[in-house]
Amino acid sequence: MIKVLLFAHLQEKLGKDQLDIETNQIKISELKHKLKDQYYLNELDGVMTAINEEYATDEDVVKSGDTVAFIPPVSGG
Amino acid sequence: MIKVLLFAHLQEKLGKDQLDIETNQIKISELKHKLKDQYYLNELDGVMTAINEEYATDEDVVKSGDTVAFIPPVSGG
Amino acid sequence: MFDRYSRQILFKPIGENGQQNIVLKHVLIIGCGALGSGNAENLVRAGIGKLTLIDRDYVELSNLQRQQLYTEKNVHDQIPKALAAKTRLQEINSEVEIESFVLDATSNTLYPIIKDIDLVIDATDNFETRFMLNDLMQKQGIPWIFGSCVGSTGMSYTIFPGKTPCLQCLLGTIPVSGATCDSVGIISPAVQMVVAHQTTEALKILVEDTKALRTKLITFDLWNNHYHLINVNRAKKTDCPTCGKTPSYPNLNDESSTKTEVLCGRNTVQIRTSKKLNLDILASRLQKIAPVKHNDFLLSIEYESYRLVFFRDGRTLVHGTDSVEKAKTIYNQLAG
Amino acid sequence: MFDRYSRQILFKPIGENGQQNIVLKHVLIIGCGALGSGNAENLVRAGIGKLTLIDRDYVELSNLQRQQLYTEKNVHDQIPKALAAKTRLQEINSEVEIESFVLDATSNTLYPIIKDIDLVIDATDNFETRFMLNDLMQKQGIPWIFGSCVGSTGMSYTIFPGKTPCLQCLLGTIPVSGATCDSVGIISPAVQMVVAHQTTEALKILVEDTKALRTKLITFDLWNNHYHLINVNRAKKTDCPTCGKTPSYPNLNDESSTKTEVLCGRNTVQIRTSKKLNLDILASRLQKIAPVKHNDFLLSIEYESYRLVFFRDGRTLVHGTDSVEKAKTIYNQLAG
Known part of the structure; x- marks a missing residue:
């Protein structure tokens, strides 16, 4: 199982701040696809990704037990 | 191994903010004794203790792999 | 009417309803030093209905490094903090009703003040006052938000009588800690971290979004890059002299006259x-x-x-x- | 001399030496909105040697909910923020040299300003300006502290040319995010959290305690009780057009005259x-x-x-x- 944390407007779109995804391992790019398909989270392009609090790219692979965070940059100041 | 985090003046007294203690399990009261003996941390009375971010008492037992935090209350405002 | 609060009303968990609630509420802040200044300014900018301030001190030069409501002129004029704070706060928002008292916060001075208070924010600088406050809040059933800071560190915890552990449960006895701002110093960001957490929990309480409350104690160290949330539910004691089954309120003893x-x-x-x-x-x-x-x-x-x-x-x-x-x-x- | 900074000098990682350093340094803050107000007030209270402010806007009623330097009178008088900020800051600390510009922050307007700047604090409200700033800081070799906030969330990261990944490395392209304070709102504690982190890292840089620097990106959500430190070292790209081996500084294009x-x-x-x-x-x-x-x-x-x-x-x-x-x-x- 993979734990997915969502921030800012992704949270609002989904109505909650975390999700559990049942899979053993998945590439970040595939995980994004999955979330776009299942939850209409089209805002996942251009967000920062972290696996277990480490910066990750679309090519990285996440494994069962890992926590993935999708962090959309916010612009206000 | 047990990871010990120290805050505020405990940190200053020790000169660092964490310690590793080589043991399989130990009661918090014994761990405090050990630290008082080895590092002269007499300020450990009256500090809050947490094991893995959960409030703990002197009677609780900490096991290898756990993180113990000693948090002295600060009074300023 | 709410044009000035538009950015806060746009924030969904507050909204129009939340703002209507904020405008009806009455908060007491005990202490107008660093934490008191910050929280008072936040609540006044947020449009709190009524704010009561109590502080025994006057503005001194060494306060200016971290106490955001005060200026060099306040130091020169030796103005009591509660009054200097009120003056500045009314310049910021003339719509808020502000009441200020130049007094020691003791159970005697607080009793007449707290009768219609919805929430108390702790901005004191010592645990004697906090333990007295802890007793008083339990007795009166008023929620309060503990906060303290020193050096680059700080902590905060929200106490709901009847629901959460109280300060006595958490700390056992009044801590004998040498670490005050006057002994080991303080940097202003440590103040703001505590203020940010206190004001956020205050807003959640004021707009009655209790399920969003943090419930954990936070402790942080900005210089050493630590931030921890501690679950303290286990700390609640049924035999606590303050919040237990047969409370004796040990810190509400009569004060002698001198x-x-x-x-x-x-x-x-x-x-x-x-x-x-x-x-x-x-x-x-x-x-x-x-x-x-x-x-x-x-x-x-x-x-x-x-x-x-x-x-x-x-x-x-x-x-x-x-x-x-x-x-x-x-x-x-x-x-x- | 340093009586007013005594509580900060007592803080060991600063001390007398640190205060001597702070008094010699020159910081530029870009933007005098919420983040700019907070950081400017902190640095002025901390006794920064010289502060330069640049902002293109004037004070409006809806700013007062979170922009801590401004009052109702500033709104009434429609004072540009950079000037209203300077006036208030000098009341707080007359010893600090403050320079303020009512200007759009563009590469053209910033070039003449940044020649003796030790550090830049990002208090802008859009990524176009931040990407321009990212290029300019890399080109000039000046450290800067990114910060942004919206709703109850925020983030901050400190960028050292030649050492850390830059904003372009982290984000790839200028983000197209609909989430601004003007679209989804903001609460003042989110501002203060970012300010607290920016000022802390600024103080570490000013007192030259570089080994205490946070190095990780922080992101938090105060209403939903999240706080994360993300290690972004891996994000550094050798072919980055801004901080890579052959930089082209894509965001420093000439601005057309209108x-x-x-x-x-x-x-x-x-x-x-x-x-x-x-x-x-x-x-x-x-x-x-x-x-x-x-x-x-x-x-x-x-x-x-x-x-x-x-x-x-x-x-x-x-x-x-x-x-x-x-x-x-x-x-x-x-x-x-």
Whole structure:
């Protein structure tokens, strides 16, 4: 199982701040696809990704037990 | 191994903010004794203790792999 | 009507309804130092209905480094913090009703103030006052938000009578900690971190979004890059003398009419009497001894190596000693 | 000399030496909104040697909820933020040298300002300016502290040219995010959290305690009780167009002499020309059309359903539309 944390407007779109995804391992790019398909989270392009609090790219692979965070940059100041 | 985090003046007294203690399990009261003996941390009375971010008492037992935090209350405002 | 709060109303968990709630609420902030300044400014900018402030001190030069409501002019004029705070806060938002008291926060002075208070924010600088407050809040059933800071560290926890552990549960006894801002210093961001957490929880309570409440104790160290959330549910004690089944409220003892107190780390003793001081009479007496500075609220005089500040409410600060005996001697020489 | 900074000098990682360093340093803050106000006040209270402020906007009523330097009087007088900020900051600390510019922060306006700057604090409200700043800081080798906030969330990261990944490495391209304070709102504690982290890292840099630097990106959500530190070392790209081996600085393109910009979520268009405006001449012309409000820095007029604000530096804000075409039409009708 993979734990997915969502921030800012992704949270609002989904109505909650975390999700559990049942899979053993998945590439970040595939995980994004999955979330776009299942939850209409089209805002996942251009967000920062972290696996277990480490910066990750679309090519990285996440494994069962890992926590993935999708962090959309916010612009206000 | 047990990871010990120290805050505020405990940190200053020790000169660092964490310690590793080589043991399989130990009661918090014994761990405090050990630290008082080895590092002269007499300020450990009256500090809050947490094991893995959960409030703990002197009677609780900490096991290898756990993180113990000693948090002295600060009074300023 | 709510144009000035538009950015806060746009924030979904507040919205129009939340703002309507905020405008109806009454918050008491105890202490107008660093944490008190920050929280008061936040709540006033957020449009709180009514704010009550209580503080016993006046603005000093070394406060300016971290106490955001005050200016050099306040230092020069030796204005009590509760009044300087009110003046600045009304310039920021004239719509908010602000009440301010230049008083020691004791159970005696707080009783008449807290009757219609929705929430109390702890901005005191010592655990004696916090334990008294803890008893009083449990007795009255008012939620309060503990906060403290020193150096680059701080902590905060929200206490709901009947629901959460209380301060007595968490700490057992009044901590004997040498770490005050006056002994090991403080940087202003540590203040703001605590303020940010206190104001956020205050807003959640004021807009009645209780399921969003943090429930955990936070502790952080900005210089050493630590931030921890501690689950303290287990700390609740059924035999707690404050929030247990048969509370005795051990910190609500009557205060004697004259009391002295060493202000930790400040090289200052406070002497408190129950009778008010007539500052005009005192001024005319003291100016024969040394030049006095005098405004509506206090009178200060340099005498030998000491500086004494007399307040209208009957308190005197003797700066330049941490000996109660010495302070009393000087006090009696001048005002006895 | 350092009596007013005594609580900060007592803090061991600063001390006397650190304070001596702070007093010699020169910081530039870009933007005097919420983050800019908070950071500027902190640094001025901390005794920074010299502070330079740049902001293009003036104080509006909806700013007061979270922008801590401003009052109702500033709103009434329509004072540019950079100037209102300076006035308040000097009341707080008259010893600090403060320079303020009512200007758009562009590579053209920043070049002459940054020559002896030790550190830049990002307090802008959009990523276009941040990417330009990222290029400029890499080119000049100046460290800067990214910060942003919206709703109850925020983030911050410290960028050292030659050492850390840059903003381009982290984000790839300028993000197209709809989430601004003007679209989804903001609460003041989110501002203070970012400010607390920016000021702390600034103090570490100013006192040259680089080994204490956080190095990780923080992101938090105060309403939902999240706080994360993300290790971003892996993000550094050797072929980055800004900080890579052969930088092209893609965001430092020349700005054309007239430029329009929709201010996201504010229903406002900014029109920028390279020639300064003579506000007196403009006032005498426009007051035949409608009543004008006019001070030394700007002139405002209500016209049909629009409000136009003309700045002396050649910029005009057209409030009441987000159509560039419409804004240009109105502008040309009045000032063309």
